[in-house]
Amino acid sequence: MLNNEATGFAAGPPQGKTRPLGGQRPAQRRSVGATLPRDTRDTLFLLAVIGWVAFMQVGHTPWWCTALTAGVLVWRTTLALRGLPLPGWPVRVGLLGITLAATFFTHSTLLGRDAGVTLIVVLLALKTLEMRARRDAFVVFFLAFFTLLTHFFYSQSLLTAAGILIALLGLLTALVNAHMPVGRPPLSQAARIAGGMALMGAPIMLVLFLLFPRLSPLWGVPGQDETGRSGLSGSMKVGQIAQLVLDDSIAFRIRFEDRPPPQAQLYFRGPVLSSFDGSEWRVLRSGFPQSMALPADLQVSGPPVRYDVTMEPNRRPWLFVMESTPQAPEVPDNAVRMSNELQWFTQRPLNTLVRYSAESYPTFRHGPQTQVVGLQDQIELPAGFNPRTLTLAQELRREHGAGPESNPKLIEAAMNRLRTGGYTYTLEPGVFGPNTADEFWFDKRQGFCEHIASSFVILMRALDIPARIVTGYQGGELNGVDGYWTVRQRDAHAWTEVWLQGQGWVRVDPTSAVAPGRVGSIQRLRAPQGALAGAIGNFNPNIAAQLRAAWEAMNNSWNQWVLNYTQGRQLDLLKNLGFNSPSWTDLAYVLIGVVVFVSLIGAGWTLWERQQHDPWLRLLQRARARLHKLGVDSADHTPPRELARRVQQRWGHAGAAAPLAQWLLQLEAQRYARPGAGNATLASLQREFQRLAWPKSPDT
Known part of the structure; x- marks a missing residue:
């Protein structure tokens, strides 16, 4: 337990005893907190707040960090409840050594964001084991305040802000309570004072938020292992994921100026994958000669679609816009450029929320219209893979002919095979072998968009038709509360582009042949809901949908007005x-x-x-100050009656002393005498004070 006399925590009665307080209920009817000594109660409250601060980091720290922190806090709670002494320095040093070794083993360093957060969470808990003096208590307070800031390394969402606000009020309550060493003030009183302090500081916070120069945040977004989870990355491994987990987190939100295009046209372009080694698709190799690069040759037509995008941090220099966007999106404080594959890039990775405006044309054509040198890279296939797919390509050539004029027929034949061949769209395709296209076309006949797109492109290249994979997002859903379209990580999609003579690159989405609902307005595959959301959804799906839409609209407002409050x-x-x-x-x-x-x-x-201060006290203070100059000293608590006695003792009952003493007695009667006793009013006493003839000091 804390040494109360040293820390300023009010000392309570000895543990196991109670102290009778006037007006309290009998001991058996009081709460558990009321029967605890003051220092024990305050320590338990502080430990609870620290536990909340550490709990918020559970998803971002290693499992051993959570276990060790929880164990230390439970141990410290037991020591406080039983009144046992705190452990000595050998135990604390040993725990510190274990923490340092485990941190280094987990992160391979003791520096950096993730390792630093792991250390500070454990050290905050360990510090409670030496909380003996007031200095130790304040170190714990401010270490906990600092730990609160580390939550913004990982998220700046509305839910995170709400959790931090609760922790902040708890720490302020504990800090205020530590400055109330006298008696046994209830924690509710300290909480009211802490809340009032927070409210008084809110206007200052608002002014600083609006007008203080905006700087780039000191935190970024952590790396996450996305293996086996829907979302977007810079490459695509085929067939190594047995079960795909739908990620329901939001990728970006869109607000259209006018009526949005049909959902089937909502293709948001990301990385274009052209290089294939048999198991993984990548962006075309670096160092590709610029003279051999395929030109964009983007041509747009028809009316444009104008919209604003609010994109969540993705740790990539990628901007997602609808196909196709010829003009650079307006991104605050970040230069943008477009690649030859029509993908837009920023100057640096987007580690914070960003909002930008764009103008896209759903009707467009791009790429060279005639054969150029760079197209041979779009038909390359690694040797020794997918022999049955190569045989299928030969059969299709014999059936539909060879030459560029037959390519549209071959593409349609492949799409028709997908429509009528019993192929299905699933999140559990199982693990594929090295010949992923063969297994898809002839064995499994199931997969999600990456299997379908990869197998289709391999077949196209086997037919000598230039083809490549385009990744990005497709579709989205309208939030009826705030009117924004929400695109989630589970909307990540892979489609293909094939090159046709005289047309350039043409989008072909083979997934639409297998599962039309994936790119339309039909119900899509959804991530499994939690227990509470699932129970509400089973009881009333409409209520569940409305609650979710309302919550996401609140988060979007937070993003628009707080996180997206930029320099611009x-x-x-x-x-x-x-x-x-x-x-x-x-x-x-x-x-x-x-x-x-x-x-x-x-x-x-x-x-x-x-x-507005008490005018009676002001008048008494003026009289006391005047008497002090005349040599009659008094304290702040000296009543007027005592002042009158001292005046008479010094100057007697004659002369100017008599009216002065009488005035002092009237001043006291005005305050404390029974009403209706004919006492002078305060105004009359103030006027008489101005006319009083004051005795002279003996020195004059």
């Missing part, structure tokens, strides 16, 4: 305030002006509060 939006705020061409200098002037204005308001409030 700061300057836009100045434009709304009347600045024609706002700059950082103008922002500094506005911030200084607000500080001065708030300071003047504070000074005015102080002056008003001073005037």
